[in-house]
Amino acid sequence: MEFFDTHFHYEGDLSPQVIAKEAAAEGVQYLACIGGDYNSSLEAMKFAEAVENCYFTAGVHPHYAANEKWDAEKFKILLSHPKCKAVGEVGLDFYYENSAKELQLKIFQCFCKLSASLHKPVVVHCRDKDNCFDAYNLVYDILSEYVSDGIGSFVIHCYTGNLEWMMKFLDIGGYIGITGIVTFPKAENVRELLVRIPDNKLLIETDSPYLAPKPFRGKTNYPKYLKYVAHEVARLKGLSIEEIAEITTENALNFYSIGTV
Numbered sequence: 415m416e417f418f419d420t421h422f423h424y425e426g427d428l429s430p431q432v433i434a435k436e437a438a439a440e441g442v443q444y445l446a447c448i449g450g451d452y453n454s455s456l457e458a459m460k461f462a463e464a465v466e467n468c469y470f471t472a473g474v475h476p477h478y479a480a481n482e483k484w485d486a487e488k489f490k491i492l493l494s495h496p497k498c499k500a501v502g503e504v505g506l507d508f509y510y511e512n513s514a515k516e517l518q519l520k521i522f523q524c525f526c527k528l529s530a531s532l533h534k535p536v537v538v539h540c541r542d543k544d545n546c547f548d549a550y551n552l553v554y555d556i557l558s559e560y561v562s563d564g565i566g567s568f569v570i571h572c573y574t575g576n577l578e579w580m581m582k583f584l585d586i587g588g589y590i591g592i593t594g595i596v597t598f599p600k601a602e603n604v605r606e607l608l609v610r611i612p613d614n615k616l617l618i619e620t621d622s623p624y625l626a627p628k629p630f631r632g633k634t635n636y637p638k639y640l641k642y643v644a645h646e647v648a649r650l651k652g653l654s655i656e657e658i659a660e661i662t663t664e665n666a667l668n669f670y671s672i673g674t675v
């Protein structure tokens with residue numbers, strides 16, 4: 415059985431070798447280390463270079479949009495690395511609004527344009543205030559524009575929105591990422607959404623070091639805990655854990671164009 419943790423962040427508490435070895439011992443053979451600003455994208459690159467079957471992404475998370483001066487050239491260098499498989503994590507976060515909305519929007523558009531020109535998929539973060547959909551609307555409009563313009567594909571990672579928006583993102587070719595939130599007692603909405611995701615559009619992820627699944631909730635999360643997400647996904651989908659491993663790993667390899675080009 416082989417799993418692919420399609421989304422984790424490296425924060426340096428353990429070495430890349432230890433994280434990858436512990437993950438592999440739990441069946442998590444493939445990893446995608448996600449950048450959140452220029453420096454963490456560089457760290458993600460070093461992580462990916464240090465271990466086999468690990469890839470990385472480069473981008474600026476909406477939380478950090480205000481801290482980054484847009485510089486396409488320096489990101490283009492990272493994005494041309496053979497192990498760099500996507501632009502991300504980019505998007506809009508109107509829930510925390512750590513950066514002004516206009517800045518978030520500008521950085522997100524710049525990265526979508528860049529990914530379209532490089533034909534790279536995009537790892538998207540989208541969060542809105544409860545019962546508000548401004549961020550979803552804008553993310554959807556921007557992705558629709560660039561999907562027809564060359565973005566390989568995109569994933570709405572850690573999806574916690576409603577069914578209607580999920581269907582819209584699926585309709586324009588998006589993937590949906592499911593994290594350990596699916597194991598949280600109050601996340602009934604995520605469990606209901608999960609069963610509506612077509613098997614070929616489902617990605618699983620830890621988003622570690624955040625969002626540790628039950629029974630590690632509140633503790634530091636690691637890629638090795640992906641199987642707790644996978645077990646819950648398998649249970650809800652009525653599939654075996656082996657089937658979930660096969661389906662989601664194949665999807666991840668397709669999404670990141672690994673071994674397919």
Ligand SMILES: [Zn+2]
Nearest residue numbers: 421448503621
């Ligand atoms: Zn993330």
